[in-house]
Amino acid sequence: MTTTSATPEWAQLTMSPDECARERSRFRRHALKPIIGFLGPFLFLWTLFLAVPMGWATWLSFNEGGLVSDAKFVGFKNWTTFLNNDELRTAIKNTSVYVVVAITVVFGLGLILAALLNNNKKSQNFFKVALYFPLLIPPIMAGMIFFFLTHYDMGVINLLLQTAGQDRVNFLGANPNALMTIAGLEVWRGLGFWVLFYLAGLQSVPTDLIDAGKIDGARNTRRFLRISLPTLRPLMLFALVIALIFNFQLFDSVQALTKGGPTLGTTSIVWFIYKQLFTFQQSGVAYATSLALLLLVVALTIFAYGFLGHRKDGLK
């Protein structure tokens, strides 16, 4: 660089590196102060009520007992026990099938209904409330309602089938019907939330993009697929991660409807954990499984963001 070879006097640095470093750290310390106020309350409660219990649970995963009885250190025994457990393998398989089915259906239906609602401004509010309604019903009661709904003699589905001259369906006593019934219950409960979620997303698609699409003569469906959907991508990725996390915790409806049966057809990972922890009092195995589930979902989340998302959307 011929022109910058000589530094003029006004451009000479006057602060020594030491002085600079001192000032910098003073400045940064000062800037850190408000962080305590912002992060403090959450961090305090998080440490107390999540990190500490989690740490405790981690410790207990290397012990036998430790809750009701005294803890006895057993090393990795619980970790090898649960890995060899047939029921857990079934639970992982069931949970995975359930997660894929539930997410696919709920996302597909959610998007379609959101798109329909978006074009149907008039009675939007009514439909929104109606679709959200099932989520207001606590899971135990939702389980009960589904029990009525799928009843062999009284369930509306079987009554309709009977009227149509078809054979009735054994919803909860056969596989994979039972798992699909559970998925149906969860989809029924969750659909409204995702419809509203996507509707909010669709309505935040910049209108100039939509207008541009209209001028280009894009038809409704095409406009939806080519313009709205791609802009929803980051939102969907976020939704996917949330849905993964929540659906991997499938438990309530299993407890309410099937207790894991028939023949382990609806046993889920968290149901397995619950059984080990409380019914069998095998806290070590339960905690080891919980931590493994956590690692699995973390891995899936990273995968989802790494493969499906841009870096920009990623968990920075």
Next chain:
Amino acid sequence: MAEVIIRQLTKSFGENTVVKSVSLKVADGEFLVLLGPSGCGKSTILRLIAGLEEATSGEILINGKIVNFVSPVNRNAAFVFQNYALYPHMSVRKNIAFPLATAGMPKPAIDEAVQDAARILELSDLLERLPSQLSGGQRQRVALARAIVRKPAVFLMDEPLSNLDAQLRQQTRLELMDLHRRLGITTIYVTHDQIEAMTMGQRIAILKDGELQQVAPPLEAYDQPANIFVARFMGAPPMNLIPVSVSGSEPTWSATTQGGSIDFDLKSVGITQAAIGAHMSESLQIGIRPEHLSLGAVGTGLSGKVRFIEPTGSDTFVTVQVGEKNVVVRCGVNETAKIGESVGLAVNPAKMHLFSADGWNLRTK
């Protein structure tokens, strides 16, 4: 009123260094334009001065005081954002008043200051509106009003006109210059538009890849570009570059290319004998602006075939293929040429530049 000095300023984001040891001195009351293509680090320099980013190394002085470790508000610099950054939930009045209210100024004083700023920027009728109810130009003026209401020592503007349409942009450009003339506040203005830079800046600082290329008044930067980058970036259509081999000795030198040769003497192109001696063996390029070429009969200077003719109304640009290079010539509207015709190109050697292989202008002042 303040002088701004930046010394060997460097900024890295992780491994990526976006500002590389830039030194710059902006005089009190000056209007300096930071010009460069997007990603050259010009906005980052502005943000470093404002205190929105922390410098990796180097010093920033405002009014003789090192402000590296001073919070933005205490630097007394106002910032105008490219997308205005108006608070969408506040009325125009509240937007303009926000910095004053933050400073704890009493309400009557705020009202007065807001009225003043609104009058200067002709916003008096719009004070109760929300930003979403304003046009682009009006939003721009609100952003300016919010900046001037604090009576800052330095104005920092980050491409403030880029979101306006062409006509409004030109009008606002004039208003901004007028504002600067009236208030006399030191202004650092970032843009990638060379027309804006040429028309507004008292001096232009041209940046490329985080490095300062040249700091000069607009016409000097145009006439005496420090290197190929500046030469090509300033002016439209850009300066023609033709690879040449230089031979000869005092007093006559000639630059030879496929389409002919140009004779010149060192004095008229402002190159020392030592400079040309050191670079003679390299593959050099001559640079010549379209307006310094003229069409003539074949045999004078360079020659080639006419490829395109683009009349713009005031000028006609004729593209001539010389060897393998396309050379653009600015002609008067009355000059005629036909596509495919062989023509000669006359070069004004005094306006010619000679660039070394690494792109620097061999011309010395």
Next chain:
Amino acid sequence: MKVLADGDGQDLIALERRSSSLRSAKSAASYAVLVLFTIISVGPALYIISPAFRDSKSLFSYPPQWLPSEFFLGNFQFLLTQTNYVRWAMNTLIFATGVTLIALVIDTLAGYAFARMQFPLKKTLFGLILATLMVPTAAVLAPTYLLVRFLDDWTFGLVGIDTFPGLILPMTVSPLGVFMMRQFIETLPPGLYEAARIDGASEWRIFTRIVLPLMKPAIVVLGIFVFMLQWANLLWPLVATTKDETRVLTVGISTLQGQFVTNWGVIAAATLMTLVPITVVFLFFQKWFVQASVAGALKQ
């Protein structure tokens, strides 16, 4: 398009008419789909209305009885006189509201810190917090319970079993909330925040004056989400409370189920009575949901 080429006015009008009837057919179809899903959403709940108004300990009767033959209010009367239903409902409201309010405060504050502030180990800390998002509730139930027992002594009984702080505080920590809030704050134009800094606002002032007003939609969405989650929460309130003074609806209703005999009419009535207040709350907030939907309009 052939029709257009003919330039025949009659045909043009016909085309227009056809396309408008096509459009209305389409909108009728989409309406039908929405109505169908409304029936699917709301319909099953009707299964509890009939038994709630029937004097029967049965789930159903043969043949199916869809409408109660007489309007029986005994189930409701039982709930209101022989159980602490009203108390449970109040407690649920206190619990869910308490959790929601505290969670909103700490989540927005922390979300702001993670979205907008720089501090050492930020990424690591955020990663850790996110990891705890995936902990099954059942797994930390017992440790959390023991912790609250422990806090009972240390806070002189302020935070303990059978106290509202003890019931509420452990549930306020939701990594998901922080995640959502951080995501939302990151979608706000950074210029706003920077402009405010230039204008001399402190972090607190930026948060309260600039960020918070713009976060209304996100706050409503998160608020409804947290409220719903806690409204349906069973396991934690179950272990954290022993008396009706602090017990919530879900727990109370679970205790109505005997080991061998369950009075389904009472359960159905309880479910119905639980649905009514929450639906009212939801209807009240749903206009905010509409606002949440137009969140995009704020993005410049």
Next chain:
Amino acid sequence: MLGFMAASVMVLGACGGTDSDDAATDDTAASDTGSSDTGSSDTGSSDKPFEGVTLKFGKAPHGEDEKDNWNKWLGEFTEQTGIKVELTQVPWDQLEALYTANFASDEPYDVTYQTSAHLTLFGEQGSFEDLTGRIAGEDFAVDRPNFPDGVINASVYNGKLYGLPFVVGTTAMFVNKDMFTSAGVNIPSSGDELIKAAKAIMKDQKAKGNKDVWGFYVPRTVADYGWYWNLSDVHNRNGDFLSADGKTATMDSDAVKGAAQYAADLICKEKVQPENGLYNREAAIELFKAGKLAMIQDEPSRVKTFKDEGLPFEWDIAMPVGYQGKATQFATTGHWTISAKSKNADAAWEFVKWLSSAEFNSTYNQRYGFVPARLDADASGGDEMLARNASWVAVWDGLRTSPKVNQLLDPYGQALEAAASCKTSVDDAFAKAQKQAAEILAG
């Protein structure tokens, strides 16, 4: 064990629930009177040594009106003793979760109600006080003879009595007498007879145009505790799922497999019971009430509800049938426990004594329909059916228990469910269960 039971309950049968002191007292364990020095006060005496003490009491309800009843009962107790009792109602579905957290803390419930499975599950973890000493104490000397040794001993694990037996469960077969009369068959007394009767009734009802009638129902799924209903037939075949010392699993024994095979045959081969999953326990009860089921095995606590509701046909209860006509009773037992960490153990013992009193036991069971564990309580309240039910305790055989009992019953229940689903053979299902059980017992 069965011998003890039979002997002691003979007495009960003979005296028809009146207060009799005939029961053998010489069998009581060597008394250890030193352990309860403060407990000499009688309930109802004028001095109230525990006045002002508050006890925490956890109980899962047997009916939706229990809370209301307890308010009344506990008020009476407080009046008598000055001891306050705070009741926590524990939902059955989340019982283990609640107790796990509670027993892990320093201040668990002082007194709880526990079924046999949970008694050892938590007892072996040190949650409950061993009551051996207390029941041998002076203050219990009057009551002790009323508890048959067989009932007490059934609750002892590893020499420790973690809870004082309160109720003994039984199961009953509810029969639709109209259907039997119509088909001209008798109420069966053996497994084979049951199949024949069921088939005859189904055929008869079909001929009369009553469609979709089933002969028999008993839960065979894990969700409805299939093992619970199946174990009596295992006992009828002189076997069990666990060895007497609790150390060896015997899931692949002929008795277990035979009982499971019979259960599966009713559904898969004889088709007298609806396929698994079509009706769960509650739904099957509705089926019975609707006159679409001839026989259903369930808890005798239904007797009172059926009578209250008034079923539209003649019905009765009968002893559940067994293999080759041999019929034993099986169900779990309910106990009162005192927490090992209780700070008011003596007051808690006062409360347990009151709960176990003949008066309270009679009051409670006349409402909820169990068989009292003590001989001098009258649970039938003059009801002939309940009295008959109480007499079945003569052939009662309880649950082989172990701290791992829940874990062991899981593979048993799973195997039974698999066999009853008609897709897996009994041999395969129980070979797998045996393997799993062996692994559980090993470590």
